Amino acid sequence: MKKRIAIFASGSGSNAQKLMEHFKRSPEVEIALVLTNNPDAYVLQRADNFEIPSHIFDRNEFYHTDHIVNLLKNLEVDLIVLAGFLWLIPKNLLHEYPGRIINIHPALLPKFGGKGMYGDHVHLAVLEAKETEGGITIHYVNENYDEGEYIYQAKYRIDKEDNLELIKFKGQQLEHLHYPRIVETIIKKIKK
Ligand code: GAR
Numbered sequence: 001m002k003k004r005i006a007i008f009a010s011g012s013g014s015n016a017q018k019l020m021e022h023f024k025r026s027p028e029v030e031i032a033l034v035l036t037n038n039p040d041a042y043v044l045q046r047a048d049n050f051e052i053p054s055h056i057f058d059r060n061e062f063y064h065t066d067h068i069v070n071l072l073k074n075l076e077v078d079l080i081v082l083a084g085f086l087w088l089i090p091k092n093l094l095h096e097y098p099g100r101i102i103n104i105h106p107a108l109l110p111k112f113g114g115k116g117m118y119g120d121h122v123h124l125a126v127l128e129a130k131e132t133e134g135g136i137t138i139h140y141v142n143e144n145y146d147e148g149e150y151i152y153q154a155k156y157r158i159d160k161e162d163n164l165e166l167i168k169f170k171g172q173q174l175e176h177l178h179y180p181r182i183v184e185t186i187i188k189k190i191k192k
């Protein structure tokens with residue numbers, strides 16, 4: 001049986017798209033489900049395009065019921081991959097998937113992480129701090145924002161004239177390049 005991934009995303013889902021493309025023809029790994037807290041998230045359209053089922057949930061379902069844990073268990077999901085997902089992961093999910101939830105963050109943690117640090121907020125803070133390099137961090141997820149053990153980091157150079165669009169682009173290129181292959185390495189180590 002193939003190993004199974006569930007992707008959580010809150011927005012556009014360009015990273016989710018790269019994961020869907022990467023595993024589309026894999027004999028060993030499949031994306032079983034895409035989950036979102038945002039009914040307007042473009043990631044839902046992307047999942048549809050790949051004929052991957054999706055599930056929309058609200059705060060109550062996520063934080064006060066076991067519905068999502070049960071859904072993932074029933075689908076025999078092995079690994080949870082966050083791809084631009086903005087809510088903190090609740091205890092019941094962490095408990096059911098210890099060491100099996102990973103996230104990507106658009107900065108070189110531990111810099112520019114924590115609550116409220118997502119998407120453009122991160123890039124703007126990086127520019128504001130006049131950093132000469134930016135990067136991405138792929139890490140395990142624990143009960144705090146952006147604090148789990150690091151799995152992989154990659155850097156890009158920031159030139160004086162770089163603006164928001166440019167560093168966003170540089171970061172996104174790195175995310176798209178590395179996230180699918182790191183996810184693949186991790187899921188292949190999981191015993192079914
Ligand atoms: C990505 O850059 C990801 O690193 C970031 O959200 C973006 C989602 O883009 N995640 C965070 O900021 C988490 N704190 P996408 O929807 O196009 O994949």
